[in-house]
Amino acid sequence: MTVVGLGPMGSKMAETFLGAGFDVAVWNRTASKTEPLVARGARHAASAADGDLLVISQIGYQAMYDSLGEARLDGKVLVNLSSGTPEELRAAARWVAGRGGTLITAGIMVPPPGIGQPGAYSFYSGPKDVLDRHAATLESLGGITYVGADEGLAMMYYQSLLLIFWSSLTSQMHAMAMLRTAGVSPLEFLPFVRETFTQLGGDGVMGFATILAEEFAAGTYPGELNSLDMQLAGIGHVVHALREAGVESTVPDALRRLFERAAAEGRGHEGLGTVIESIRKP
Numbered sequence: 001m002t003v004v005g006l007g008p009m010g011s012k013m014a015e016t017f018l019g020a021g022f023d024v025a026v027w028n029r030t031a032s033k034t035e036p037l038v039a040r041g042a043r044h045a046a047s048a049a050d051g052d053l054l055v056i057s058q059i060g061y062q063a064m065y066d067s068l069g070e071a072r073l074d075g076k077v078l079v080n081l082s083s084g085t086p087e088e089l090r091a092a093a094r095w096v097a098g099r100g101g102t103l104i105t106a107g108i109m110v111p112p113p114g115i116g117q118p119g120a121y122s123f124y125s126g127p128k129d130v131l132d133r134h135a136a137t138l139e140s141l142g143g144i145t146y147v148g149a150d151e152g153l154a155m156m157y158y159q160s161l162l163l164i165f166w167s168s169l170t171s172q173m174h175a176m177a178m179l180r181t182a183g184v185s186p187l188e189f190l191p192f193v194r195e196t197f198t199q200l201g202g203d204g205v206m207g208f209a210t211i212l213a214e215e216f217a218a219g220t221y222p223g224e225l226n227s228l229d230m231q232l233a234g235i236g237h238v239v240h241a242l243r244e245a246g247v248e249s250t251v252p253d254a255l256r257r258l259f260e261r262a263a264a265e266g267r268g269h270e271g272l273g274t275v276i277e278s279i280r281k282p
């Protein structure tokens with residue numbers, strides 16, 4: 001296979017394929033980045049389109065267009081693990097098909113040191129029969145999680161998890177910053193953070209990951225015991241507490257405004273899950 005794009009991710013991918021004993025060619029816009037991999041046994045690809053299986057990892061999809069240029073892709077399989085929007089991925093699949101090739105899209109869920117390590121996995125979308133033909137190769141990078149024929153889906157799953165990752169960790173940052181103003185060290189607070197993350201993903205009364213999913217699936221958001229109205233008052237206090245402490249509060253305040261909108265739309269008596277109905281209709 002040919003690995004196209006040798007940033008931190010692509011370089012580690014090429015290294016991992018080499019370690020697994022595959023015949024690997026490498027291509028990068030800045031050619032000098034191929035050298036460390038050639039020293040480890042990779043071949044120089046003549047162009048970005050040189051190979052039957054192109055494993056692409058670049059900054060975005062425009063880089064793929066720039067790299068392939070006018071090349072024909074007849075019979076080639078391109079597996080692109082770069083980030084983009086779902087629509088960009090769908091358009092890229094049509095572009096590749098127009099040149100005779102097939103695009104498999106992917107979102108890889110680990111940073112470079114995790115590639116090929118236990119627990120690593122990627123979301124893949126596109127034609128499953130084509131992916132299956134290359135599964136034995138791609139498994140070197142980590143587990144294969146196929147999410148559907150729609151080429152946009154791999155990125156939608158990837159971005160959905162990044163959203164949860166960034167927003168929950170940013171909330172932890174606000175919390176740590178506020179507590180620090182009262183002399184509480186982040187490590188003193190850490191056990192409570194860990195417990196909260198565990199409980200949110202668990203099955204108990206605080207198992208809100210499951211509760212939210214089930215409520216959204218059912219389309220009902222019972223809130224008799226902890227209504228959105230009650231939580232709106234609570235988040236108002238949180239925003240004021242952050243301001244009192246003299247720390248940044250734009251993101252918590254945006255949350256407060258979102259809750260407020262859901263309540264203003266007449267659903268304050270429902271549970272927190274009802275906020276998703278406002279998210280769905282901006």
Ligand SMILES: NC(=O)c1ccc[n+]([C@@H]2O[C@H](COP(=O)([O-])OP(=O)(O)OC[C@H]3O[C@@H](n4cnc5c(N)ncnc54)[C@H](OP(=O)(O)O)[C@@H]3O)[C@@H](O)[C@H]2O)c1
Pocket residue numbers: 004005006007008009010028029030031033057058059060062063064066067081082083084108109110111112
């Ligand atoms: N790093 C992570 O932790 C991580 C985790 C999951 C997914 N990802 C995704 O993996 C992809 C690669 O990430 P990365 O961290 O390796 O580095 P990156 O900075 O996102 O991408 C660097 C690569 O893109 C190439 N490139 C940029 N513009 C180009 C263009 N116009 N034409 C041709 N090549 C171009 C660079 O070539 P030059 O060397 O010539 O500049 C280099 O090979 C990204 O889409 C990223 O979102 C990253």
